[in-house]
Amino acid sequence: MDWGASAGGERSWATCIFARKSLATTPGGRESAPERSCSDSWCTEPFTYSATIIRAARREPLPECGANRREFSPVSSDRLLDDFNAGKPAALARVVSIVENHRDSYEDILASLHARTGRARRVGLTGPPGAGKSTITSLLVKRYREAGLKVGVIAVDPTSPFTGGALLGDRVRMENVALDPGVFIRSMATRGSLGGLAAATREVADVLDAFGFDRLLIETVGVGQSELDVARTADSTILILVPESGDSIQTLKAGVMEVADIFVVNKADRPGADRLRNDFNAGKPAALARVVSIVENHRDSYEDILASLHARTGRARRVGLTGPPGAGKSTITSLLVKRYREAGLKVGVIAVDPTSPFTGGALLGDRVRMENVALDPGVFIRSMATRGSLGGLAAATREVADVLDAFGFDRLLIETVGVGQSELDVARTADSTILILVPESGDSIQTLKAGVMEVADIFVVNKADRPGADRLRNDVELMLGLRKGISFGNTPAHHGVDLKRMNPARAAREAAAKENPVEWTPPVLSAIATKEQGIDDIVTALDRHFAYLEQSGNLRARRRERMRERVMDVVEQKIRGRLWKDTGTMSWLELQLPSVEEGSATPFGIADQLLRQSGELVRGEEDK
Known part of the structure; x- marks a missing residue:
């Protein structure tokens, strides 16, 4: 048995770690593993590179190999080039891998193929993300194949700055042409390379050219305003735009006028x-x-x-739903949507999911979890990712809520990510805020620490059929009573104490049930969302709270405060964008850092100086 064969007889390039790390080349072009002593048969079992890496990372001893010594016989360079020249796809794939990863002998391979390059027409396709580059690429492949031409595709995907991985999903997106024997699709990751292409894109293009392809389609990642290396790689460059790519001035700024040979406005029906x-x-x-x-x-x-x-804007009632992960926010949201639709109301839902700090992605699965209402034409569900924004909401949540409000929805339900002890921005966005708790949410002290007493207008203890639900409800009511000072309000002096009036939880419960136009005591409701129990009580409580807001004048006060905060947010956003995106400002700041490090200047002084000299920039007058 040779080193390149697994126990099942199939070739495995990772059959043994020593086949990758300790090879001895023989004069005949074959490679064999060095002599080692081995007491077990571990090295005869196939394994993956990942298993090797894990074993090494754990600093586990690697078994010796000798008794099970086997020869490793990869395809030699001469045979590989013979197969390549014979037009074998497997040889092409191997050569592309060698060149892309700059393995040993890749320069010799490129040198031997250089004289055969220059026959294929190279077409670059670039444009913003979502412009339809992959779709147009697959359609071009289809047309060229109908004309009897062989087509090679190099599709570049961005590498995640967090994980170092890339999706490389172009073969799936081009599934209608991927299995055609006259088509070769190679997905490549940028691996940190700027310019919209991977570092070895041109080299891989030379390989495909030498293999005999008639057309090479090179699809870049979604480009910005300077990532236009495709023009240096292709004979013809297609820039694909869509109506939302920006106005003509923005397009001119992008520098694409000097790069593109052909402009395509895709999605022209938009x-x-x-x-x-x-x-x-x-x-x-x-x-x-x-x-x-x-x-x-x-x-x-x-x-x-x-x-x-x-x-x-201002016509829709905005209801925020927050609570710990798994409390049942999505379930209760979908049931509220159902009740409102039964009442003939149009409902918009904004569901915010957390963004992964590692991949930058988000699941956005709320449409699936609300499948019972998602297809209703009177319901619009928008999933949003936090994209690093704190507070339990995405940065644009309030802006999207304004859009849905202006569209004519009667109710807006805003579901936050599972909150911690400070992520409570939903209260600044909604007219009424529901805090959903479960018996596992923690004891009364933890509830008080969470700051939710000041935020929630309605408390809902979901999964009320679980042990501890009644105790949690009583604890919350107790805290509400203590916060409002109910336990000692109007209490007679020492000898005339009414012990019934000393129960803060009962007093809070009674206050919540009364209609008081000048003061609102949050009710604490029980619900079992999976059985649709308690939902009508939530709807009734929301109606009562909105009536209280209107009668007391707090509705106008809340919305005015929302406007004030919105103006402040916009000002901060504009100042931050104008300052920190200005190259001159950043260059000046870099020059000031040594003095801050030496102690001759302070961050506060540098900040004051920056603001004094950036008046025109902050006012947006730098181009005037």
Whole structure:
């Protein structure tokens, strides 16, 4: 048995760690493992590179190999090139891997193939993410194959800065052409390379050219304003744009006028700004979805859109739902949607999921969890990722809520990520806030520490059929009573104490049940969402709370405070963007850091100086 064969007879390039780390080359071009003594048969079992890495990371001893000595016989360079010249796809794939990863002899391979390059036409496809590069690439492949041409595709995907991995999903996205024997698709990761291409893209293109492909399609990652290396790689460069790519000035800024040989406006059936506004005003869901995407991602003109919609906001009731992970927020949200739809109301849902700090992705699975209402034409569900924003909401949650409000929804349900002890921004976004707890949420002291007593307008103890639910409800009511001072309010002096009035929990419960137009005591409700029990009580409590807000004047006060905070947020966002995205400002700041390190200057002094000299920049007058 040779080193390249597994126990099952199939070749495995990772059959033994010594086949990768301790090879001795023989004059005949074959390689064999060095002599070692071995007391077990571990090295005869196939394993993966990942298993090797894990074993080494744990500093576990690697078994010796000798008794089970086997020869390793990979394909020799001469045979590999013979197979490559014969047009064998397996040899092509191996050569591409050697060149892409800059393994030993890759320079010799490229040198031997150089004279055969230059026949294929190289076409680069670039454009912003979501412009349809992969779709157009697959359609071009299809057309070229119908013309009898062989096509090679190099699709570059971005590498995650957190995990170092890349999705490399282009073969799946081009499944209609991927199995064609006249098509070769190679997905590559940027691996930190800038410019929209992987470092070895041009070298791999030379390999495909030498193999005999007639057309090479090179698809870049979604480019920004300077990632345009594709023009140096391709004979012809196609820039794919979509209506939301930006206005003409932004396109000109991007430098694409000097790079692109062909411009393609994809998704040309999408409406322009005027038509989009008309479709939105006509209540078309597709227009709503597009406007939400523009606002959420802060694309060009999003501020103009929000400004045009501002006068139409303020009609919808906004309800925030927060609570620890697993408390049943999504279930209760879907049941509230169901009740409101039965009442003939249109409902918009904004569900925020956390962004992974490692991959930068988010599950956004709320549409699946709310499948019983997701297809209702009177319901719009938008899942959003926090994208690093703290507070339990995404940065654009309030802006998207304004869009849904202006579209004409009667109720907006805003579901936060599972909150901790300080992520309570939902109270600044909603008119009414529901805090959903479960018996496992913690004791009364933990509840008090969480700060939820000041935030929630309605408490819901979900999963009330579990042990400890009644105790949790009583603890919350107790804290509410103590906070409001109910236990000692109007209590007679020492000898006339009424012990019944000394029960804060009971007093809070009674206060919550009374209609008081000047003071609101949050009710503590029980629910079993999986059995749809207690949902009607929640709806009733929400109606009561909104009536209280209107009668007391607190509704206007809350919404005014929301406007004030919104203006402050916008100012901070604009100042931050104008200062820290200005290259001159950042260069000046770098020059000041040595003096701060030496102690001759302080961060506060540098900040004051920066603000004094950046007046025009902060006011947005730097281009005037």
